[in-house]
Amino acid sequence: MSGVCFPKGFSAAGVKAGIKVSGNLDLALLCSKEPAKCFAAFTKNQVQAAPVLYDKEVLSKQNVISAIIVNSGNANACTGDQGYADAVSMAELAEKELKLGKHSVLVGSTGVIGNKLPIEKIQAAIPELVKNLGVENENSELFAKAICTTDTVIKTACISVQTSMGEVRFGGSCKGSGMIHPNMATMLAYITTDLKLSEDFSAEFKSLVNESFNAITVDGDMSTNDTCILLANGQSGVFLADLSAAEQANVRNALFELMKYLALEIVKDGEGATKRIEIEVCGARSKTEAMQIAKSIATSNLVKCAFFGEDPNWGRIVSSAGASGIAFDASKISLYFEDVQIVKNGMPLEIPKSQLLKIVKQKEYKISLNLHIGDSKASVFTCDLSYDYVKINAEYTT
Amino acid sequence: MSGVCFPKGFSAAGVKAGIKVSGNLDLALLCSKEPAKCFAAFTKNQVQAAPVLYDKEVLSKQNVISAIIVNSGNANACTGDQGYADAVSMAELAEKELKLGKHSVLVGSTGVIGNKLPIEKIQAAIPELVKNLGVENENSELFAKAICTTDTVIKTACISVQTSMGEVRFGGSCKGSGMIHPNMATMLAYITTDLKLSEDFSAEFKSLVNESFNAITVDGDMSTNDTCILLANGQSGVFLADLSAAEQANVRNALFELMKYLALEIVKDGEGATKRIEIEVCGARSKTEAMQIAKSIATSNLVKCAFFGEDPNWGRIVSSAGASGIAFDASKISLYFEDVQIVKNGMPLEIPKSQLLKIVKQKEYKISLNLHIGDSKASVFTCDLSYDYVKINAEYTT
Numbered sequence: 095m096s097g098v099c100f101p102k103g104f105s106a107a108g109v110k111a112g113i114k115v116s117g118n119l120d121l122a123l124l125c126s127k128e129p130a131k132c133f134a135a136f137t138k139n140q141v142q143a144a145p146v147l148y149d150k151e152v153l154s155k156q157n158v159i160s161a162i163i164v165n166s167g168n169a170n171a172c173t174g175d176q177g178y179a180d181a182v183s184m185a186e187l188a189e190k191e192l193k194l195g196k197h198s199v200l201v202g203s204t205g206v207i208g209n210k211l212p213i214e215k216i217q218a219a220i221p222e223l224v225k226n227l228g229v230e231n232e233n234s235e236l237f238a239k240a241i242c243t244t245d246t247v248i249k250t251a252c253i254s255v256q257t258s259m260g261e262v263r264f265g266g267s268c269k270g271s272g273m274i275h276p277n278m279a280t281m282l283a284y285i286t287t288d289l290k291l292s293e294d295f296s297a298e299f300k301s302l303v304n305e306s307f308n309a310i311t312v313d314g315d316m317s318t319n320d321t322c323i324l325l326a327n328g329q330s331g332v333f334l335a336d337l338s339a340a341e342q343a344n345v346r347n348a349l350f351e352l353m354k355y356l357a358l359e360i361v362k363d364g365e366g367a368t369k370r371i372e373i374e375v376c377g378a379r380s381k382t383e384a385m386q387i388a389k390s391i392a393t394s395n396l397v398k399c400a401f402f403g404e405d406p407n408w409g410r411i412v413s414s415a416g417a418s419g420i421a422f423d424a425s426k427i428s429l430y431f432e433d434v435q436i437v438k439n440g441m442p443l444e445i446p447k448s449q450l451l452k453i454v455k456q457k458e459y460k461i462s463l464n465l466h467i468g469d470s471k472a473s474v475f476t477c478d479l480s481y482d483y484v485k486i487n488a489e490y491t492t
Numbered sequence: 493m494s495g496v497c498f499p500k501g502f503s504a505a506g507v508k509a510g511i512k513v514s515g516n517l518d519l520a521l522l523c524s525k526e527p528a529k530c531f532a533a534f535t536k537n538q539v540q541a542a543p544v545l546y547d548k549e550v551l552s553k554q555n556v557i558s559a560i561i562v563n564s565g566n567a568n569a570c571t572g573d574q575g576y577a578d579a580v581s582m583a584e585l586a587e588k589e590l591k592l593g594k595h596s597v598l599v600g601s602t603g604v605i606g607n608k609l610p611i612e613k614i615q616a617a618i619p620e621l622v623k624n625l626g627v628e629n630e631n632s633e634l635f636a637k638a639i640c641t642t643d644t645v646i647k648t649a650c651i652s653v654q655t656s657m658g659e660v661r662f663g664g665s666c667k668g669s670g671m672i673h674p675n676m677a678t679m680l681a682y683i684t685t686d687l688k689l690s691e692d693f694s695a696e697f698k699s700l701v702n703e704s705f706n707a708i709t710v711d712g713d714m715s716t717n718d719t720c721i722l723l724a725n726g727q728s729g730v731f732l733a734d735l736s737a738a739e740q741a742n743v744r745n746a747l748f749e750l751m752k753y754l755a756l757e758i759v760k761d762g763e764g765a766t767k768r769i770e771i772e773v774c775g776a777r778s779k780t781e782a783m784q785i786a787k788s789i790a791t792s793n794l795v796k797c798a799f800f801g802e803d804p805n806w807g808r809i810v811s812s813a814g815a816s817g818i819a820f821d822a823s824k825i826s827l828y829f830e831d832v833q834i835v836k837n838g839m840p841l842e843i844p845k846s847q848l849l850k851i852v853k854q855k856e857y858k859i860s861l862n863l864h865i866g867d868s869k870a871s872v873f874t875c876d877l878s879y880d881y882v883k884i885n886a887e888y889t890t
Contacts, residue, residue: 139815140822141813172810408606413715415539416716440570441572479793481883484881487793
């Protein structure tokens with residue numbers, strides 16, 4: 095299985111620094127042979143962890159990065175000035191060992207909130223971490239394991255596209271299974287590519303993130319450390335701008351598919367989740383409004399409990415759409431479970447229960463709400479709310 | 493136990509119209525001897541039930557009301573034009589039987605969404621309903637029972653205030669136990685008083701509603717039928733405006749206490765709730781921002797699961813505050829469980845776990861978050877998220 099090291103010029107490593115009580119892999123490193131263009135999206139939470147603050151500071155100065163060092167087991171969040179100083183040290187220690195210049199390494203942390211980062215353990219482990227850097231196309235799995243916290247499976251993906259100018263590769267790895275324990279929370283996603291990209295790709299990257307990692311919800315909570323980073327080192331020799339429109343579309347689509355796949359892996363791994371449901375809102379005035387309504391439905395406990403109970407409860411869906419704060423005409427809406435229409439002009443149709451039960455008993459299905467007031471649409475991927483979600487979150491103790 | 497009929501000049505009734513499958517009381521009537529000033533607040537859900545649309549229409553014409561007829565077992569929501577026509581008939585049939593003029597009766601409905609209102613059953617029951625109107629101070633309990641759906645207890649309250657101009661009485665009744673089944677959802681609240689009020693009280697009524705019924709959350713969902721109505725018939729002969737400032741404050745406070753008490757009864761009756769927690773946000777720039785942050789915390793599944801698990805999980809609270817969309821300086825915040833400070837300047841303090849466990853094991857306690865960026869504050873009352881919430885909502889089938 096390959097991931098972040100699939101594209102040309104990337105190597106990675108994962109070691110045990112002793113940060114996790116479990117003794118599992120907890121320190122990861124991703125390196126690019128050549129400095130890579132960096133595109134990043136961070137949590138919008140007002141409470142931001144030190145590594146997020148540090149990465150934003152670095153990227154505000156320049157956007158070429160050679161490596162990323164990530165620890166799991168400690169979020170370095172709510173740790174004040176000391177926490178920020180530790181994030182800086184973590185980057186500088188890696189830069190020193192990799193013989194790289196200042197501000198060439200980003201940092202990431204995920205794990206317990208409010209505990210001082212054990213920087214001395216990280217310092218002690220960095221030499222071995224660097225020594226273990228695999229050759230290209232190796233260690234993707236070690237990297238994927240070392241960034242995990244409560245994840246039940248590692249999450250990696252890779253895809254390659256043939257272009258008239260040669261092969262382009264994308265790889266990636268992410269962690270997160272819903273903000274299960276905010277003390278063990280966070281979604282981290284690291285995407286690599288050997289495609290050559292120019293800075294103006296950043297706007298597009300943001301919209302790709304919005305339609306993938308920002309279009310999933312497990313429990314609606316947003317962590318203090320959420321981060322998604324794309325490193326493009328150009329080693330394929332293929333420059334996106336040089337490709338034909340059709341080929342550019344192919345390449346972009348490959349990247350989107352990879353990001354969406356990784357995002358959905360997180361939903362599947364959602365706390366106690368037994369189902370994965372796509373909530374599509376179409377016929378909206380704008381993509382933003384469609385997304386807000388879809389999120390209102392996707393995060394409603396009543397809707398999520400109905401999913402778990404395999405109950406085709408259209409009333410909960412319509413009502414949570416109405417509670418989204420977005421204006422629409424309730425007498426115009428239609429609602430579909432897969433291809434079966436259940437609401438027309440805001441009123442229920444006579445559908446045999448058995449037909450709907452066949453749909454809601456599936457592990458994965460799609461619900462589509464059409465507002466009939468515009469041409470925009472958006473989708474959110476969510477999971478059900480089960481006994482296990484409550485169990486895990488109630489029994490976990492700080 | 494007295495409620496809506498406690499103030500002078502109000503009578504009520506509750507009968508079985510056969511709308512509920514259970515055969516319980518399902519048709520309620522509240523009458524004022526003299527036409528009463530009406531103040532009302534309705535759901536902000538985009539999907540509004542026919543009775544809500546009808547009442548808003550009537551109150552847009554004038555604000556003096558003589559009676560309210562309410563049915564339970566059917567929400568008359570998502571019922572289109574037919575539903576609106578049925579709401580009109582329900583009002584007109586009551587007006588006819590009570591020998592009242594057009595637009596003197598408001599209607600309320602709560603129950604299953606998407607089913608046609610059985611208006612013929614209501615029509616058949618109205619004569620008995622009117623015949624059973626109790627004398628003053630009677631039947632408050634029958635009214636309270638007849639408006640209930642999934643409530644496990646009836647919710648009534650009454651309070652009286654002595655003023656230099658005589659006694660003023662307030663009574664009230666509400667139903668709702670969280671939007672448990674949106675097909676059996678809704679919060680309805682009817683408040684009565686023999687105080688004389690002028691129209692300019694409406695702004696104050698709205699703010700009282702915001703700090704009582706709009707300051708509670710069971711599962712964060714908002715129904716298609718939510719309604720809160722205050723009828724003031726002036727039968728006490730006491731006009732609020734004639735009282736001294738101090739007496740006005742007393743009277744206002746009595747009304748607020750009654751509304752808050754009824755609102756908290758709904759939280760206590762929240763689906764599967766085992767605890768009731770006040771989330772106070774202070775030191776905010778504005779009441780609105782304080783309220784938005786408090787609601788973000790009060791509706792977080794992670795926070796609510798921690799309440800259920802009796803886990804003093806400050807990280808979840810701080811993180812959900814940060815996710816509220818309101819800007820604040822995370823390095824300034826302090827957090828208290830009752831009077832025990834657990835976070836200072838955004839960082840955790842060393843508090844003996846035993847001290848915190850004593851607090852979170854209580855049935856009711858208060859959490860206070862101080863942003864230290866202003867002087868405004870707001871409180872939201874919430875309950876925990878338990879296995880039973882999931883059980884009830886997953887096993888209920890449309």
